[in-house]
Amino acid sequence: MDADYDTMDEAVHTVFSHFDSPQQEVLIKPNLLGGFPTEQHVTTHPSLVKALVVYCEGENLDITVGDNPAGRGNLMGKAKRTGLYQASQGHFKDISDGEKISVESDYFSELVVSKKVLYTDYVLNVPKFKTHIQTIITGAIKNMFGMLPGEEKSTIHCKARSLKDFSRALVDIYRVRPPDLTVMGAVIGMEGNGPSSGKLRQIGKVIASDNGVELDAVMAHMMGLDPHNIPMLEYAHEKGLGEISIEDIDIRGELIEVKGFKVPSKTLVRFVTPLSSGYYNFLAIRPRLNRKKCVQCWECVEKCPVSALHRNEYPHIERNKCVSCFCCVEVCEHHAMEVPSRARDLFDRFFLQGVT
């Protein structure tokens, strides 16, 4: 439906006129990737979360608002910077307390999952309309990656290193606890090299579905992508989690395509794996540090799943160890870790060897 940040209450009431409301308790799970200021539109917009909280308060529900961000520490500080803490009206909680469970997957047999996600009656997933340099899109499925607390997320990057494997691992995690309802903020979306370093695009929509896979397929279509070409969606469909052909999805409201929407370059979406050929490895670009923006917070060093980043005067990338997962780019709240163009990457490789 059409929406803007001033009419979120209206949008939320329209959503619940089409879908069942929670009955007793609800976990509102926004995208809290990190402590990015509201105006950067990296995280779920507070006005949508506030409207959902107000609606749930009106239904006398037991409400929790929470997520497990990518970076380490200072959860409340991050939530405050995004405006999500304030939007929660006192319901924001730390949901990092986890429990080990058995999981059916080619990549792991056990996972530590946030207890709040496992045991809350109703999970209300609130992602953003964005691209993702690793998985092409990030929406309902990828937002549920946040059910894994802290370090558990990093281990997945080590276990599933290609686009196909990582996409499948994300779907296996989503299958642990698919959300009861997904309400996606798409008033302002992100194109290009999301989820934190892309460009903003006005879209003017809120999109809702009780099937997150189908919602992601609609988002992909709106981005001008064929959902069947997104490994995450193709695998989710294969697992029986939802339809991904637009003609098979029951869509109410106008389906638009955002003209000229930019998605991450296919040649950039390339992970390095132990089986990567030399050619493949050569093509994979590595992140680049912009020292002028770096505040030496070391969040990227902590987050790197293969310990390819080290503390020097500034973070130093060990090129041969780096698997091009771009977690360091994603987690850097100062946008100091960048995704270089191929030309820039080649220049760095041959002329600045050894320089951070």
Ligand code: SF4
């Ligand atoms: S690159 Fe970003 S995350 Fe890493 S130390 Fe610098 S500011 Fe912190």
Ligand code: SF4
């Ligand atoms: S340096 Fe960055 S891109 Fe390379 S493996 Fe570490 S987190 Fe991933």
